[in-house]
């Protein structure tokens with residue numbers, strides 16, 4: 001082996017390095033995640049001869065900042081997730097499963113951005129012709145969009161400096177390659193080094209750079225932790241294979257909140273914004289079916305209604321099954337335990353399947369009360385009327401605890417035509433009831449308070 005080249009093993013999950021292959025990563029605990037990589041080191045002599053640069057620091061006061069430094073993408077949902085648009089000089093990583101629409105959304109925004117900006121789209125994956133076909137389908141005709149098919153990151157960085165575009169898209173980081181590194185494209189070392197080059201370019205030229213990243217089988221971008229540190233914004237585009245809509249979330253954002261979510265629908269002409277996700281999630285809801293209840297969760301600043309379904313059936317043999325899709329599995333078990341201990345509903349010989357309709361994920365405790373109601377409804381086989389909605393966190397004593405943004409949630413339910421709303425009693429005290437005519441708001445202290453209502457529907 002040539003001098004200065006060494007083999008080591010890198011954890012593909014967290015980037016931890018070991019001299020020998022190990023079954024379990026001592027850093028992040030992942031199993032079978034080590035891959036062999038050859039690393040080339042800069043010879044000592046070259047290091048010493050590198051010139052020492054003159055440095056100068058700037059007073060914070062003298063650094064200019066304006067909010068106009070954000071570019072609007074033309075997709076309101078994307079702008080919102082970004083915290084109001086694209087910030088100049090930022091490196092934005094867009095991750096997602098194969099075929100979810102990463103290239104589509106980035107090509108799409110070129111049309112709007114291209115009206116005022118020069119865009120460079122670097123593709124390491126698709127040919128110019130393929131890109132042209134997609135652009136034609138999406139109606140992207142901007143003359144200020146240039147396409148470069150290249151994978152050598154240093155050449156690309158050089159080209160960016162020379163051609164000085166206003167915005168750059170790199171599709172995808174896993175195909176990029178730094179030839180001085182011995183490891184192949186897509187490995188942790190390559191991905192990290194290529195991202196660092198792009199980060200320096202973005203900062204030096206003060207231009208935004210989008211980077212597409214594929215996710216591995218666990219749903220993480222290759223070398224996720226190492227990458228997430230380097231970039232400024234991490235976005236994930238998610239969606240169910242069988243369904244046409246896609247959700248965009250920020251996992252990290254140096255320029256905005258991370259709890260905002262954008263909703264899109266995939267069509268022939270690309271991703272279309274869904275301004276009213278609640279309506280979409282509730283469409284096609286079954287009528288007069290037991291085991292269904294509507295939840296209201298906050299996604300950032302926006303309340304969203306979603307249907308929770310519970311199927312409760314007799315266990316065939318052995319241990320009862322617990323399946324939860326779109327709702328935390330442990331939280332489901334907790335709610336089952338609370339219902340058993342505090343309300344006297346025994347699920348120990350019953351299989352329980354909980355599903356949040358539409359591939360939506362409820363990760364807010366405010367959905368607890370809804371899940372509990374759909375479980376009871378499913379168990380007793382009693383239909384909860386269509387115009388009922390419920391939200392509230394459940395405590396271990398069976399009490400319902402106040403949640404944030406109660407007024408916004410009720411308003412959204414009212415807007416969509418719901419007539420009755422069960423909320424935690426503690427929330428009720430602080431609400432101004434005058435704003436909610438047309439919807440009956442009922443405060444509940446514990447899960448026991450709602451049960452007579454359900455039984456009354458029999």
Ligand SMILES: Nc1ncnc2c1ncn2[C@@H]1O[C@H](COP(=O)(O)OP(=O)(O)OP(=O)(O)O)[C@@H](O)[C@H]1O
Nearest residue numbers: 096097098099100101102103104105266267268269
């Ligand atoms: N003619 C078409 N009509 C409607 N939808 C289409 C059409 N062609 C492609 N699509 C949609 O676009 C998706 C592919 O989008 P795109 O290539 O942007 O995904 P990607 O995330 O970049 O994937 P990859 O990881 O493979 O690069 C397909 O899964 C499909 O849903």
Ligand SMILES: [Mg+2]
Nearest residue numbers: 102103104171
């Ligand atoms: Mg793609």
Ligand SMILES: [Zn+2]
Nearest residue numbers: 011014025028
């Ligand atoms: Zn690890």
